[in-house]
Amino acid sequence: MLKIGVVGAGHLGRIHLKCLLELQEHFQLVGLFDIDVSTAFTASQQFDIQAFGSYEALLDAVDVVDIVTPTVSHFELAETAIERGKHLFIEKPVTENPAEAQALIVLAKKHGVTAQVGHVERFNPAMFAVREVAMNPMFIEAHRLANFNPRGTDVPVVLDLMIHDIDIVLSLVKSPVKTISASGVAVVSDSPDIANARIEFENGCVANLTASRISMKQMRKVRLFQKDAYISLDFLEKSAQVVRMHEPGQQPAEVPSFELETPGGVKVISMEMPPAEPVNAIREELKSLAMSILQKTKAAVTLEEGALALEVAWRVMEEIEGRLKN
Secondary structure: OEEEEEEOOOHHHHHHHHHHHOOOOOEEEEEEEOOOHHHHHHHHHHHOOEEOOOHHHHHHOOOEEEEOOOHHHHHHHHHHHHHOOOEEEEEOOOOOOHHHHHHHHHHHHHHOOOEEEEOHHHHOHHHHHOOOOOOOOOEEEEEEEOOOOHHHOOOOHHHHHHHHHHHHHHHHOOOOEEEEEEEEEOOOOOOOOEEEEEEEEOOOOEEEEEEEOOOOOOEEEEEEEEOOEEEEEEOOOOEEEEEEEEOOOOOOOOOOEEEEEEOOEEEEEEEEOOOOOOOOHHHHHHHHHHHHHHOOOOOOOOHHHHHHHHHHHHHHHHHHHHHHHO
């Protein structure tokens, strides 16, 4: 069993604490540390665990550290943990800038530690539902819309929201990024609250991503279009739909279908709703970390993947900034 400690006992940190207590077959939750003493004390009382007086003291007592703090502190905390040979989970975005992310990659390899980045949508039931579907998307459309929350305005909407879909797209498109164009508008905060990015890949795939944190309704959808198939992922409703085109008589008998006249003749359209098992995505990603450490396998979301998502996000922000200056 792995001894683990949590750094950061805010809203998300407390969710992690709760999940870790539910994973007692994998983790022994040793305690927590928060730079805010009152926050640490409150969480300690709530979960009946020790609040350590310093980060170093927590590190001395654990095998794994779960970093759930503001992004600005990620690099320093992760660097210290890795240098002490501790495995780690680090919330997204992995660091404040790509250079820090690359430095952590080098450091983790040097010390032989396992590190996982918290791109939680990889563990959404909608993603699990299409694990067996052959993916080769050539056009992707993503919308991530959220109601205004002052708690998230300390970072640009690209790093707060869009980076989720950037990571999903990068995990599905097995091709290097070719070009990026983007635009954004700051409405209620100092950095863009609405952003749109068009990402073109070397294989011809195009992804159009929109993120907003001042929407009147919430939406977290990704639509993928590929030859003879359309795949819809609803991360908010935790559901998926797969629509395929078949030659007559070749459609699965158990899936609802209908005929469609096309320029190439009659085709059969099947509409499948793959079962999406209800799971706690944060608990699943923490569980996957434990399994990768114990089995000495690659993390579900590696530092390299977290760094690539951050690099693309930075390119999006640079495009937005350049457009605003013109």
